[in-house]
Amino acid sequence: MNGNSLVAALMLLSSAAAAADADPYTRALAAGYKAQFICSGVFNAGRTPEAIARGELAGTQENVAPLLADLEARIDETAKTVSVSFDPALPPRIAAWRPWLGCSGLPIGATAVNLPTLSVSPPQFLRAPDWPYGDVGAEAKPKGNAKELAATIDEAFAKSSTTGVVIVQRGRIVAEKYAEGFGRHVPQRTWSAAKSITGTLIGVAAHQGLIDPAKPAPVPEWQVPGDPRAAITTDNLLRMASGLHSDFAGNRTDAIYFGGTHVGENVPGQPLEAKPGTRFRYANNDTLLAAYGLRAAIGDDAKYNAFPFTELFWKIGMTHTFAETDWRGNFILSSQVWSTARDFARLGLLYLNDGVWNGERLLPEGWARYVSTPSGPQPAEEGVSYGATFWLLNTRDDIPKDTFGAFGNRGQFIVIVPSRNIVIVRRGEDHAGTRFDIADFVASVLKTLK
Numbered sequence: 001m002n003g004n005s006l007v008a009a010l011m012l013l014s015s016a017a018a019a020a021d022a023d024p025y026t027r028a029l030a031a032g033y034k035a036q037f038i039c040s041g042v043f044n045a046g047r048t049p050e051a052i053a054r055g056e057l058a059g060t061q062e063n064v065a066p067l068l069a070d071l072e073a074r075i076d077e078t079a080k081t082v083s084v085s086f087d088p089a090l091p092p093r094i095a096a097w098r099p100w101l102g103c104s105g106l107p108i109g110a111t112a113v114n115l116p117t118l119s120v121s122p123p124q125f126l127r128a129p130d131w132p133y134g135d136v137g138a139e140a141k142p143k144g145n146a147k148e149l150a151a152t153i154d155e156a157f158a159k160s161s162t163t164g165v166v167i168v169q170r171g172r173i174v175a176e177k178y179a180e181g182f183g184r185h186v187p188q189r190t191w192s193a194a195k196s197i198t199g200t201l202i203g204v205a206a207h208q209g210l211i212d213p214a215k216p217a218p219v220p221e222w223q224v225p226g227d228p229r230a231a232i233t234t235d236n237l238l239r240m241a242s243g244l245h246s247d248f249a250g251n252r253t254d255a256i257y258f259g260g261t262h263v264g265e266n267v268p269g270q271p272l273e274a275k276p277g278t279r280f281r282y283a284n285n286d287t288l289l290a291a292y293g294l295r296a297a298i299g300d301d302a303k304y305n306a307f308p309f310t311e312l313f314w315k316i317g318m319t320h321t322f323a324e325t326d327w328r329g330n331f332i333l334s335s336q337v338w339s340t341a342r343d344f345a346r347l348g349l350l351y352l353n354d355g356v357w358n359g360e361r362l363l364p365e366g367w368a369r370y371v372s373t374p375s376g377p378q379p380a381e382e383g384v385s386y387g388a389t390f391w392l393l394n395t396r397d398d399i400p401k402d403t404f405g406a407f408g409n410r411g412q413f414i415v416i417v418p419s420r421n422i423v424i425v426r427r428g429e430d431h432a433g434t435r436f437d438i439a440d441f442v443a444s445v446l447k448t449l450k
Contacts, residue, residue, distance in 0.1 A: 022067055024087060030067035031086035031093035032105050032258035033060070037189075038073050039082040039095035039103035044187055044322045044338045049075065051181050055163075056189070059431020063254075081112060093260070100309055102324035102338060107260035116329035120306050122314045131172070132346050133317035135184065140172035144449040152444045153177050156426070160436050161411070163188065164341040164427035168349065169449055171421075178341075185320050187338040188427055193414060194337040195287045196406030197308075197323075199238050199371050199389030200347065201333070202290060203355065203363040204311050210297050213238065213388075217293040221268035229268075232276045237290040238388040240282050241377055243274035251283035253334070256326060263288050263330035280377035280386065287334035287389065301329060308333075316350055316357050318343040335408075341425045344414045347406075348423030351416050368418070372404035398443040411436040420446065 022030070034057065041052040057068055074083045080097040095103040096112035104115055131138035142149055149167070153175055156162045163182045167175040178184070190197070205211045211218070213235040222229040229244070236242050255261045267285050274281075298304045308323045308331065321343045324336040351371075355363025364370075371388045378385055385392035393403045393415060405415040411428025415438065424445055430436055 026063055027067060027071075027086045028090075028093060028108065029254055029258050030064035031071050031084040032095070032260060033064045034068050034071050034073055035082045035084040035093045035095040036103055036105050036258055038075065038084075039080075039097055040189065040322075040324070040336075040338055042075060042082070043080055043097040044102050046186065047181065049073065055181075055429045058429075059434075061252075061432060064258075065432075079112070100322060101305070102322035102336070104325055104327045105258055105260050106327050110260070110327065115327060116301065116305055116325060118305055118309065119302065120310060122309075122319050128317075132349055135342070138173045138342075139176070140169075140174055142167070142169060142174035142449055146174075146448075149175050149445065149448040152441070152448060156436075156441055161429045161431065161434070162426060162436070163429055164425070166341040166345045166423075166425040167445060167449075168345045168423040168425075169421065171349065173342075173345070174449070176341075182427070184342050185340060187320055187322060187340045187343075188412070188429075189335070189410075190337040190339050190344075191335050191408035191410055191412050192284075193344070193406040193408030193412040194333050194335050195389045195408075196371075196414070197337055197347070198287050198291050198333040200350070200363070201308055201312060202234060202238060202294065203367045203371070205294055205297065205307075207355070207362065207364045207367075208311075211294060217289060218296040219268050219289055219293045220296050221264075228272055232289075234290055234293060235375075235388065236276045237286040237293075238371075239277075239376060240280050240286050240386060241277050242281075242283070242286045242289070243272050243276045243279055244270040244283070244285060245273045246270065246281060246283045246285060251281075251285050253284045253288070256288070256332060257335060260327065262326040262328040263292050263332070264328060267292065277376050280379055282379070282386075284334040288330075288332065291331050291333040295330065305329060312362065313343075315360070315362060316346045318346050341427050344406075344412075344425040344427070345423050348414045348416045348425065352418055352421060352423065368416075372402070372416075393439060393442065396439060396443060399439065399446065403442070405438075407438070411438075413438050415442050417442075417446065420449070422446065422449065 037056045041047045071084050083092040083094045085092040091109045094106045097103045098117050100118045129136040163179040217234045232242050267288050295304045313321050321339040351368045355367045371390045374385045383395040390404045391407050394401045400419045402419050403417045411430040413426040415424040
């Protein structure tokens with residue numbers, strides 16, 4: 001046996017030992033993780049199980065990473081489900097796919113027969129072939145040093161797990177590149193960049209008069225007289241300033257993402273531990289609650305299911321974006337959106353135009369300023385600022401002060417530079433413990449463009 005074979009064998013034995021020692025809940029969680037990612041990767045993105053194993057299932061979070069290789073996944077192309085067995089005495093974990101709504105992880109023993117579905121599809125007039133709705137005429141020559149720009153992008157691919165880059169200058173794509181297995185129509189999980197999509201949807205709802213961010217969030221469970229959480233505003237939730245308890249910063253929500261629970265039974269019950277609006281604590285739950293309140297504000301589940309698509313995605317040409325729900329139909333808009341680099345660029349263009357698309361105002365006037373303006377408590381890290389679901393990237397002399405963006409795990413970035421009329425999108429599959437320096441990349445890109 002050569003050295004590589006020995007290492008592989010030892011890793012396999014280590015994985016098998018970890019799987020055998022894992023507690024039942026962790027095994028169930030790992031099975032749900034694998035079912036969810038394979039389901040989304042296959043049916044949303046058209047990727048192969050082998051490619052998913054090398055990418056989305058590699059370098060994962062520490063509690064499930066040692067278990068994934070030991071769990072067998074079964075893909076049912078007809079039913080559009082993925083099942084992963086984890087315990088001989090229990091049914092497998094199942095993730096089930098629907099058009100546009102992607103994959104939902106089911107509770108153990110549940111079936112997919114009652115999952116919510118979307119009854120609408122993109123109207124033909126929204127599938128216009130020309131950019132930015134479609135892809136015709138999307139490209140233009142960069143206003144600057146094209147060779148230096150290409151070299152900067154090539155370096156990002158060579159030195160990191162970059163899977164896609166799109167640079168938009170003055171409304172046109174001036175640079176674009178993808179790793180093998182990815183492309184302009186291959187979506188990836190957005191991870192926490194989805195939080196900025198949530199902020200955008202709240203903006204759409206605010207413009208339509210469905211919700212007022214300054215007023216208490218319409219979370220049904222908080223409307224009992226005397227509940228102090230009724231004071232939490234939607235703005236507090238968008239700014240990570242709810243004051244709600246979370247076990248640790250980042251507020252891992254494994255039970256919702258991969259465990260088969262739903263938002264309504266898992267999230268609203270967290271107690272207050274700080275006065276709303278007085279403390280910044282990054283938490284998935286705050287974003288989940290903002291979207292959960294939007295469901296109550298709309299008051300019609302069919303309209304809620306269609307809202308991200310008919311009121312935002314399809315209006316701006318994001319027709320390769322999937323917004324996934326839990327099994328009770330609540331959008332998991334803190335992380336579980338799958339989208340392409342070009343669709344990310346379209347969202348960035350919406351903000352460059354201050355919420356106006358093709359002459360139609362989709363966001364309230366000044367919404368771009370609202371989401372990119374810090375208000376109240378801020379992260380403790382020096383040089384880091386947060387607006388309302390968007391991060392600010394404005395502490396360096398070589399990056400304009402109005403730069404802000406959507407940031408997500410594994411290196412998902414939409415960086416918006418209004419003063420330069422530029423959007424920079426970077427997609428990745430960065431493993432746990434690695435970090436792509438988006439500030440350096442943005443500064444290098446901007447240096448090449450005039």
